[in-house]
Each structure stands twice: as C-alpha cells, then as structure tokens.
Amino acid sequence: xxxxxxxxxxxxxxxxxxxxxxxxxxxxxxxxxxxxxxxxxxxxxxxxxxxxxxxxxxxxxxxxxxxxxxxxxxxxxxxxxxxxxxxxxxxxxxxxxxxxxxxxxxxxxxxxxxxxxxxxxxxxxxxxxxxxxxxxxxxxxxxxxxxxxxxxxxxxx
Numbered sequence: 001x002x003x004x005x006x007x008x009x010x011x012x013x014x015x016x017x018x019x020x021x022x023x024x025x026x027x028x029x030x031x032x033x034x035x036x037x038x039x040x041x042x043x044x045x046x047x048x049x050x051x052x053x054x055x056x057x058x059x060x061x062x063x064x065x066x067x068x069x070x071x072x073x074x075x076x077x078x079x080x081x082x083x084x085x086x087x088x089x090x091x092x093x094x095x096x097x098x099x100x101x102x103x104x105x106x107x108x109x110x111x112x113x114x115x116x117x118x119x120x121x122x123x124x125x126x127x128x129x130x131x132x133x134x135x136x137x138x139x140x141x142x143x144x145x146x147x148x149x150x151x152x153x154x155x156x157x
Contacts, residue, residue, distance in 0.1 A: 001076070001097070001098045003076075003078065003100040004032070004035075004078075007030050007032050007037060007078040007100070008078050008080075008100060008102055010028075010030050010037065010040070010078070011028045011029050011030050011040075011055075011078045011079055011080045011102070012028060012080045012102055013028065014028025014029070014030070014040055014041075014042045014055070014080070015027050015028035015042065015043075015055065015080035015081070016028075017042075018042040018043060018044075018055075022047075023042060023044060023047050024042060024043040024044045024045055024046050024047050024048075024053070025043035025045060025046065025113070026043070026080070026081075026111065027042065027043040027054060027055040027056075027079070027080055027081055028040070028041070028042045028043075028055050028079070028080045029041050029042075029055040029056045029058070029059040029077060029078065029079040029080065030059065030077075030078045030079075031059050031060070031062075031063040031072065031075050031076070031077055031078075031096075032075060032076050032077075032078060033063075033067070033072075033074055033075045034074070038063055038066045038067070038075070039059050039060075039062035039063035039065075039066055040059055040062065041054075041055045041056065041057070041058025041059030041060070041061070041062060042055050042058065043055045043058075044058065052086065054084065054086065054087050055079060055080070055087075056077060056079055056083055056087035056090060056091060057086070057087060057090055059077070059079075060072065060077075060090055060091070060094050063075060063094075064094070070094070070157060071094065071095045071157070072094040072095060072096045073095045073096070073097065074097060075094075075096050075097060076096060076097050076098040076099070076100065077091055077096055077098070077099045077100065078100045078101075079099065079100070079101050079102075080101070080102050080103060081101055081102065081103035081104070081105075081107065081108050081113075082101045082103065082104050082105045082108070083099065083101065084108075084113075084115045084118065085115060085118045085119060085122065086118075
C-alpha cells in the first residue's frame with residue numbers, strides 16, 4: 001500500500017478550508033478508488049449540530065452513495081488526522097483497504113481534540129464507564145435478531 005501525497009494535500013486543504021470558512025473543525029478526508037478521489041468530507045459537527053459529522057464519516061457516507069454499496073472494498077482513506085475511535089470503527093465497518101493520515105492523535109490532543117479518554121473508556125467494563133450502561137429487557141433482545149435470521153430479503157454484512 002502506497003499513499004499519494006496529492007490526495008493527502010487535498011485532505012489537509014479540506015481541513016484548513018473548513019476552519020477558515022467557519023464550517024467546522026480542522027479535519028478533512030478523501031476516499032480514493034482506482035487512483036481517483038471519489039468522495040470527500042470535512043468536519044461539520046458544530047455547523048450541523050451533529051456530533052458524528054466527522055470528516056471521515058461524511059466522506060464514507062458520500063463514497064457509499066457513489067459506489068452504490070455499504071462496502072468500500074478497494075478504497076483507501078486519506079485523512080488529515082489519525083482517526084478517532086468512532087471513525088476508525090466506521091472505516092473498518094466499510095471494509096476499506098487502508099488508511100493514510102497526516103496529523104497524529106497527539107497533534108489533535110495538543111489542539112484540544114483528545115481521544116485518549118475514549119480509548120480508555122472502551123477498555124473499561126460496561127458497568128465502570130462514565131456513562132452507565134445496563135441491560136434492560138434482555139429476555140426480549142433476541143426478537144429482532146430472530147426476525148433478521150428469518151428474513152428472506154436480508155443482505156448480510
């Protein structure tokens with residue numbers, strides 16, 4: 001896997017333009033397929049009041065529309081900064097072939113975007129996390145899974 005500096009320059013330009021235009025945070029991402037950018041995204045958390053409107057998520061949504069699929073196999077992500085835990089998970093769920101990033105998690109933390117807390121929270125047992133998580137109606141929890149398994153029209157992913 002080899003990255004193309006031009007694609008990374010585009011991701012960094014998106015991030016910088018996003019800040020200077022007042023649209024959102026300092027993050028930009030492009031998704032590449034067959035040597036071409038097929039989608040891009042910037043961070044719109046504050047401008048859209050959407051806590052998951054991270055650059056990588058926006059780019060993945062746009063690329064899936066272009067590809068007509070929830071799978072982005074054959075694609076790579078070029079992002080202006082090392083992905084946060086949510087974005088990293090989304091990249092894995094999208095089955096992308098690789099990730100290239102410019103800034104590091106330490107760079108983001110120095111600018112006030114510290115994801116270390118989230119990485120630590122994930123390691124804790126559910127009952128010890130700062131936002132309590134407790135099962136409710138566990139005996140009914142399989143109903144939707146059983147319906148899924150019985151569905152003739154399901155698309156496995």
